[in-house]
Amino acid sequence: NSSLPASAPPPISPLPLARGGEPTHPPHPRAPLGLRLAPAMEDDEYEEGMEMDMGGHQHLQHRGYGAEEEVEGGYAGGGDGEDEEEEARDEEEITQEDAWAVISAYFEEKGLVRQQLDSFDEFIQNTMQEIVDESADIEIRPESQHNPGRQAEFAETLHKISFGQIYLSKPMMTEADGETATLFPKSARLRNLTYSAPLYVDVSYRVVKKGHDCEEVTETAEYPKVFIGKVPIMLRSSYCTLFQQSEKDLTELGECPYDQGGYFVINGSEKVLIAQEKMSTNHVYVFKKRQPNKFAYVGEVRSMAENQNRPASSMFVRMLSRAGAKGGSSGQYIRATLPYIRADIPIIIVFRALGFVADKDILEHICYDFSDTQMMELLRPSLEEAFVIQNQQVALDYIGKRGATVGVTREKRIK
Structure with a gap:
């Protein structure tokens, strides 16, 4: 039945847990071998050894791998040679052949398109549900038409539609007679179909009616597993x-066993997603500009919440070069480029807008050590530039004046 979602793939069985909560592992091939007895000694040798041992006792050392057995001050084992062999193996340099062996083993296990398959599975299992959860409810407010001789029963009516859990079935196709069947990639190629699976979602519908006496009446309805569309499935x-x-x-399904997948079948044609490289988010990158240039260094960070799917917000911090700064080295100001702000903002004003007004508070967030005179001298021009702004409200107004919207009041700029 196409209305019933397919069961999720079976999870990978974890290692069995021991009583302490740590995973248990099979015994190592070089586990401790236990105790070994020393070779038998003659009576006269034993007595002579006892006379030499002034402590009057004999001891047998617990032997692990490469350990030595000590009897009467002498060694009965030959662990030194094994230890030296082990150290020699550890000190061997990794050759190019060893590196290629590791690379070949990785691709033999993972294949060439594992990153595509893992990315698609992550999108289906987690990302799609996160997108639905982050989406706002759909609100519909119908406007009452003017009717002089008739008064509406309710003053205001609000319709709310919210989406809950999503479900994804196996790829299915619907025949001309309405019968559904499992769709295989070969059939999709031959019949010019899209290899896709139906997507279902739980829908909650709520109607809030407000009467003329300000009394609210709420009606709710639940619609489980509503079909909303199809999602292409990666082979x-x-x-x-x-x-x-x-x-x-x-082979029986008409597929090549050596085909690793990682692509889609859209209208009978095979389509592949081209991987693109992009700068990772929530990491600071600093670039040194080739001179002559207006800036000596440029720092960039693309911030994005890890549990959300909103676009990243970019921020740049630029340090003027000595040639581009006015007044020589004393004018190497540090400026910040903020989102939706038309002009660069001095970095000290940004700190004061965030609530760090005193110079000491700002320097504590930048310098690790106040005795670092080189760092303090680099920040001196920026402190002098922002000396005229010594208040958080003034700093917010300074930034708001350079925003995208113009002609607003001071209160709105600060807000």
Whole structure:
């Protein structure tokens, strides 16, 4: 039945946990070998040894791998040679052949498109639900039409639609007679179909009616597993019908066992997503500009909440070069480029807008050590530039005046 979601792929079985909560592992091939007895000694040798041992006792050392057995002050084991061999193996340099062996083993296990498959599985299992949860409810406020001879029963009516849990089935197709069947990639290629799976979501519908006496009446209705569309499925992913199929089954389904997947079938044509490189978020990157240039250094950070899918917000911090600064080295100011602000803002004013007004508070967030005279001298021009602004409200107004909107009051700029 296409209305029922397919079960999720079985999770990977974790290692069994011991009583202390730590994963148990199989015994190492070089585990301790226990106690070993020393070779037998003659009676006269034993008596002579006892006379030499002034402590009047004999001891047997617990032996692990490479350990030595000590009897009567002498050594009965030959662990030195084993220790030296182990150290020699550890000190061997990794050759190019060893590196290629590791690389070959990685691709033999993961394949060439594992990053595509893992990314798609993460999108289906987590990202899609996060997008639905972050989406605001749909609100509809109908406007009452003017009717002089008739008064509306309610003064205001609000319709709210919210979405909950989503469900994804296996790829399905609907025949002309309305019958549904499982869709395989080969059928999608031959019949010019899109290899996709139906998507369902729980919908909550609520109507809030406000009467003329300000009394509210709420009506709710739940619609589970409502079909909202189809999602293309990546071949060989966890939601593909070819997932974990044997070579024999793949051959019977008309698929090549050596096909690693990682692509889509759209209207019968195979489509692949081209991976693009982009700068990672929530990391600070500092670039040294080639001179002559107006700036000596430029720092960039693209901030984005880890649990949200909103676009990243970029911020730049630039330090003027000696040639581009007015007044020589004493004028190497540090400026910040903020989102939605048309002009660069002195970095000290940004700190004061955030609530750090005193120079000492600002320097504590920049300098690790106040005795670092070089760092303090680099910050001196920026402190002198922002000396005229010594209040958080003034700093916020300074930034607001350079915003995208103009002609607003001071209160709105600060807000």
